[in-house]
Amino acid sequence: MSYRAASTHRRRRRRDASWRMAIGALLLLCGLTALVSAAGGEEAAAQTALDSSDPADGSTLERSPDELVLNFTRPLGETNRVFVACNSNPARQISRPQLSDDERTLTVEVIRSLPKGTCTASWRVSEPDGRPAATGSFTFEVEAAPATTSPDTTSASTGDGEGDGGSSTDATGATTAGTEASGDGEVGGEGGGDEGDSAAAEVAPIGTFGSAWGLWLGRLLSIGGIAVVFGSLVLIAVAWPEGPEYIIAVRFIRAAWIVGLVGTVLYVAAATASATGGSLGSSINPVEWSDLLDAGWPGRAALARLLLVIAAGWVAFLPERAVESTTQLVGLGIPALAVATIGLTRTTGDLVALGIGMAVLHALAMAVWIGGALFVARIVLAGSGDEDLVHAVRGFSRLSMPAIAVTVVTGIVQLVRLDGGDLFTSGHGRVLLGKSLVVALAVFIAVAARQAVVTRLARAREMEAQDADRLRRAFAFDALLGLGALALTGWMLTYPTPNDTGAATTGDFAVTERVTDPESGVDIAVSLSPGRVGRNELMVEVFEPGEGLRGLEVTFIPPEGSDSPRITQAIGLNGEGLAVSSPGGGIPLADAGTWTMVINASTPDGSIAGGRNTFDVRRADGSLVDSVVGSDTDPTSATTTDDTATTTGSTATDTTGDG
Structure with a gap:
């Protein structure tokens, strides 16, 4: 056999071995992802699931249903939430879900008829021991518009936090955004008309733009x-x-x-x-x-x-x-x-120290891999050149393999730590699965590119234009996939993780304060989540009266010594029902400490003016300030400073588990 034939045969064997190695690496990565996904699928299958619903998923109704009935495969706990959105607009005037005697059925009363269009009912249920069980949704169509007319609505320009506020109600009468403040800075709240800073709250998705x-x-x-x-x-x-x-x-x-x-x-x-x-x-x-x-x-x-x-x-x-x-x-x-x-x-979840270590290693390895690939594609392989370019490409090929291995291993550890078996049942898990597919493809391209480098540049003395062009395309595609994975990472960080005990999700409220006034017949609960500095999701539930409620508003007064403004939020409920801030939005509580909540409303039997509760807002890391409500009083109850109402409530609970 001639030297040329032997050399060609060796190159062909190396090329075949290279492709086998690349395919093997891809199959190994996919197998690991599938193994974790399968484990997640088995756990998800063992969880509570929706057995049937009325209206049924995909059904078409002539008019708005009077109630929603959700039947589940397993018994439920007491912490359950159902939210309805029609034509992408939240339908806030629905009742709290009622659990049946067999603990398998939730019934939600539709207080105000749903509008014509596509409606989606999203649910979140708990296990009998209180742990989160599962989430899901179903859709149905309403063919006819409600026969009743919508109540009067008011609108005003919403302030930007430094001027006049405004309040607005949608067609259902539930407040969607705004604050109430007079032009001279008086806020309707504590007794209705006390001097104070202008309100600056907006119950809308946090920074939509x-x-x-x-x-x-x-x-x-x-x-x-x-x-x-x-x-x-x-x-x-x-x-x-x-x-x-x-x-x-x-x-x-x-x-x-x-x-x-x-x-x-x-x-x-x-x-x-x-x-x-x-x-x-x-x-x-x-x-x-x-x-x-x-x-x-x-x-x-x-x-x-x-x-x-x-x-x-x-x-x-x-x-x-x-x-x-x-x-x-x-x-x-x-x-x-x-x-x-x-x-x-992200510094919450199970095994925080391990998670931080894995995240740091993941970031460093990712930077070496993706950053280096982009540098090689754009600069090193920009054209033909001397032997130093060959050494640079070879060096990156050797460097990238350990970086890829560390990136993949640390990524899998984080996947198990943060998502566990909830890959298919949580928004974070679904985005993570998409990112895993992108990373798997990027790994395949990277391994194939490395083998191409070994094959083409093994004995090269200079970088030929043809080799540079072919390798540049491979490394550029690899870097592009890496940037796509970074974009998905940014999206993924907007979701709470299933195993993150410090993350607040819709329906899990850290602060719940209840105000009851026998004279006016008012029974109202106000809930906030996550009970920390920053935007807090707001939920107001009216238990009594069934109708005839007017002028309901909640004012939040900052801690003593704070320069933050009072925040007054009008609530568009005129009777029994539930009002929830838009997903991702809520009340901006700027300071940690003891806040005061004041409720004003009137009924045909009388009015409640200045019904108060105090509650604690934690720092963003979950810690409490030195002076808290629970330091000197029973955290499960509080007494008003106004004779017109009695209140019961609880202080913010620690959802992080670290105290």
Whole structure:
């Protein structure tokens, strides 16, 4: 056999072995994902499920149903919630679900007829021992509009937190957004007309065009930018010391640093808005960012990331500092610490210390893999070149494999820790499954690209244009999939995790205060979640009177010494029913401490003016301030300071489990 034939045969065997290895790695990853998913599917199958419903899923009704009946396969606990939305608008005037004697059926009375259109009933039920059981939904069509006319509604422009407020009610009469405040700063609340700061509450999704999109976009730009900077510098330090001599490489790293800095500033501003309940525009002011120090470790990590990204400019503008022995430790350490702060974004759930360690390793490995792949695709393989380009590509191929392995293993650990068997029954789990598929494809491309490097560049002395073009496409596609996974990560972080004991979800309220006035016949419960600084979901339930209730409003008075404004929220209920803030929205409680809640309303039998309760708002990390309601009084009861009403309630309960 000639030398050429033997060489061709060896290359063919290496190529076949490379593809077998790539396919094997992909099958292994898919098998691990399927194993965890199967375990999740078995656990989900053992959970409570909806057996049938009236209306049935997918049914069409001539008119609005008078009630919804949900039949389940297993007995339920006492903590159950049912929410209805028609044509994407919440239908708030429905009763609390009533549990049947056999504990398998929930009945929800429709107090006000549902509108014409597509309605979705979402439910969340609990186990008999109180643990969350399952969630789900079903849809039905209503063909005819309600025959009754809607009550009078009022509308006013909603303030931005610094001026006049406004209140508005939708066609059902339930308040959807706004505050009430007179133009001179008087707030209808404590006795109706006491002087106070102007109200600034909006019961609407948190920053629909404010902090919500800012958090996602800020995360994406921040994580992507600093990951590319760190991955590029690691590659330069390990395999391409000639990199800083290429002006396009220096410009690329500088551009990535600028993107990371802009994204981090946006992320910090959006995080401040989310933590304090302010607007994104006002939170751009750096003076406001100090509030993140009280927002737990995620808030402190956001500030630390900003400072570290700013410091990373020292090496981003002179990448040779990552190569020189006297500055290499600092040159790589600063961006590495900036990337490590990503691991502190979520600090709750089971085995928190393990989770933080896994998250930090996951972030560092991801940055080396995805950031390095993008740097190789855009810079190293930009065209033909000398032998140093060959060494750079070979070096990244060797470096990327351990990084991919660490990324996958730590990702699986986090999947089990945060989601367990709820991959198919939670929003976080479903997004995570989508991300896993993207990562699996990226791993396949990365392994295939590495084998192509081994095959094509094993004995190369210089980078040929043809090889550079083929490899560039592979690495670019791999990096693109990685950026897609980062985008899904930003989306995934907006969902609470099933195993996160510190996450508040709709229907789980940390604060519940009840006001009862025998003279006027008022019996009202007000609930808040998560009972911490920032936006709190608001639920108001009227038990009595059945009808004839007028002027219901709830005022929240901040702790003594706070400069936060009073917040007055009008509630559009005129009798028995339930009003819930829009998903993701609620009341912005800016300070931790003891707040006072004042309820005003009137009935044909009389009025309740100034029915009060006090409750504790925790810091963002779940800790209590020194002075709390429960320190000197029984946390299960409180006495009003007004003779017209008696109240019972509870202070905010610790949902984190860490005290």
